[in-house]
Structure formats: structure tokens, C-alpha cells
Amino acid sequence: MAFFKVLSSFFMLTAFHSSTFSLAHPGVDFGWDGSFHPGGGFSGLFPGFYQCSCPQANDIVLSVLEKAIAKEPRMAASLLRLHFHDCFVQGCDASILLDDSASIVSEKGSGPNKNSIRGFEVIDEIKAKLEEACPQTVSCADILALAARGSTVLSGGPFWELPLGRRDSKTASLTGSNNNIPAPNSTLQNLITLFKRQGLDEVDLVALSGGHTIGMARCVTFKQRLYNQNGDNQPDETLEKAYYNGLKSVCPKSGGDNNISPLDFASPAKFDNTYFKLILWGRGLLTSDEVLLTGNVDKTEELVRRFAEDEALFLNQFATSMVKMGNISPLTALNGEIRTNCHRIN
Numbered sequence: 001m002a003f004f005k006v007l008s009s010f011f012m013l014t015a016f017h018s019s020t021f022s023l024a025h026p027g028v029d030f031g032w033d034g035s036f037h038p039g040g041g042f043s044g045l046f047p048g049f050y051q052c053s054c055p056q057a058n059d060i061v062l063s064v065l066e067k068a069i070a071k072e073p074r075m076a077a078s079l080l081r082l083h084f085h086d087c088f089v090q091g092c093d094a095s096i097l098l099d100d101s102a103s104i105v106s107e108k109g110s111g112p113n114k115n116s117i118r119g120f121e122v123i124d125e126i127k128a129k130l131e132e133a134c135p136q137t138v139s140c141a142d143i144l145a146l147a148a149r150g151s152t153v154l155s156g157g158p159f160w161e162l163p164l165g166r167r168d169s170k171t172a173s174l175t176g177s178n179n180n181i182p183a184p185n186s187t188l189q190n191l192i193t194l195f196k197r198q199g200l201d202e203v204d205l206v207a208l209s210g211g212h213t214i215g216m217a218r219c220v221t222f223k224q225r226l227y228n229q230n231g232d233n234q235p236d237e238t239l240e241k242a243y244y245n246g247l248k249s250v251c252p253k254s255g256g257d258n259n260i261s262p263l264d265f266a267s268p269a270k271f272d273n274t275y276f277k278l279i280l281w282g283r284g285l286l287t288s289d290e291v292l293l294t295g296n297v298d299k300t301e302e303l304v305r306r307f308a309e310d311e312a313l314f315l316n317q318f319a320t321s322m323v324k325m326g327n328i329s330p331l332t333a334l335n336g337e338i339r340t341n342c343h344r345i346n
Helices: 002-016 057-071 075-087 120-133 140-154 174-180 188-197 202-213 223-227 241-250 274-280 287-294 298-309 311-325
Strands: 028-030 036-038 216-218 260-262
Touching: 057 075, 057 120, 057 140, 075 120, 075 140, 075 202, 120 140, 140 311, 188 202, 188 287, 202 274, 202 287, 202 298, 202 311, 223 241, 223 287, 241 260, 274 287, 274 298, 287 298, 298 311
Parallel strands: none
Antiparallel strands: 028 036, 216 260
């Protein structure tokens, strides 16, 4: 009964924020064209995992998120990115949260994460409240997954039925973090390769890239596009001129690496399909955004166009792909542990 109360609270939130409820759930995969395909198993994860042991878990997560995102709307994107960067390195196991120690070399120091990954204090607050309510029960890995979903919903995006039951790793992988997380200047083929390494296809790539509909990026991640895209000291010719000139004022050729610009300047705090429309207009911020359209792969180009035309199609596929990503190599049963402090192993 408590579980359905939790779901009910989420339905009310989605209605309040004009969000879309997705039917994505374990064992189901929706194709990008709306077709329905049976999916694989979910390694022991299921939505009602905490129904008896901590039925208030999702309410606790939401209560912290609501305050954090109201204070700083950008935090929603940061928490979504935290889950993504976790799952792409040895699976969705909260390895990204581990600090350096005698036995751990933290992933926080990797190229993709250093000086950019954020939101740890929000995860810490959620964990502290959960430990108070349900000691040694809810894993840090599940907190990351719940925070990613909650952040999406609170930004106006879709709700999805989230399989739970992940456990936390006792290891981290700095090498994996450096090698497996796509760079902002990636070619399309590189993006496809890195996603396929995680069992994700081109549909997942384009849909999950749509998470860039919220959040900000640092100047250092798009400076190359403005001043030296192909090693010839020239800008990326796919950039729309007015947008290009505006970006130069934020991101100078020398210095300013930590200046930030919205990934979706039209609606930077609203989870919608404007990101794809901007790509079509030459106003995608990162190379990894633009190449989805111009990287000479018909499927990704068509998906960008379809998602730009049909917001419901995008939102549903994003939810489906988030479930799929959240199932990357989870630790379950007796594997891993439930950390009492997300920053260190027990």
C-alpha cells in the first residue's frame, strides 16, 4: 500500500509539472518509432524492491530534490549526469561517489569528471535522511537512479517505473572513467562505439543525449568549436552565425574555461524537446550534440528530426532508455554492499 502512495505522489508531481508518464518498465523495450519489442530481464532489479523495507524512500528523495532544484535549477541536470557517469564505468554501482583512500583511486579525478561533476552534497543529504529512516537499506547506487528520475520529473520531464535493488561497489575505476565516458568533442562513430560497449544502441544514444535539454556546459567543452574545430583555426561551420557570436562573448579564445553556457539556451531548466530543434537550427552547443545530425549516420539524423517534431515520442524513448541504462551491470544479491556513507566503503 505504501508503494502505491509513493507512486500516487509521483503522479501528482508529473501532473503538476506537465510531465509525461512512460510505460517503460522491466522486460519492455519501445523502439524509437513507437514499436513494441520484448526486452530482456533486469538482473533481479524491480520497482517494488523497497516496498517493505523502506516504503518512504522515494518520498525522502523527492523532498530533498525539490528544495535543491528550487534553490538551483541547474542541479537537476547535474544529478542526471552523475547517474550517467556512474553507469558508464563498471555499471550502475555508485563507484563515482567513492573518494580517494588507501584502497581507492577515485573516479572524481578523471578527465570527464574533474572540476565538472557535481551534486554530491545533494546525494549526501538524501543518504543521511534515508539512513535515519531506514538504516543500511537503500544503496547509494539506487539513490543516484532515484535522484536522476526525480530530477527529470521535477524539470517537467517523464516519469518512469524504475527497477531498484542495486548494491554499491567496493571498487572504483579511474581508467574506466577516462576511457568509457564520451567526450564533448566526440565523433559520432566514437559515441556509437562507447554506447554499444554498454549495450546501448543508436536510439538510446540520441534519446539520452536529449538529457542536454537541461543544464550547462563549461567553455572548455565547446571552445574548440569556436576557434579551431578541424585544426585550421576556423570555427565549426555548422554553427549558426548569431549563436556562434553569442558563444564567443561567453567563451573567449584565451581563458574563461570555467565560464558556463546553457546546453539548451531556449529552455535551459525545462525538460522538453527544444534541444533537438536547436540542433536542427545549428544551435547545438557541443560537438557531440551536433554530430547526431551531421555525422553521416542516417538513423541518428532521422531520430533528431523525429524527436524535434514529436515531443511525446522523445519523452517516452528517453524514459525507456533511462531504464535500459540503469540496468548496466548492477550489483545484486550478495554482490557489493549497502554503504552507510556513499563516499567510502564500509
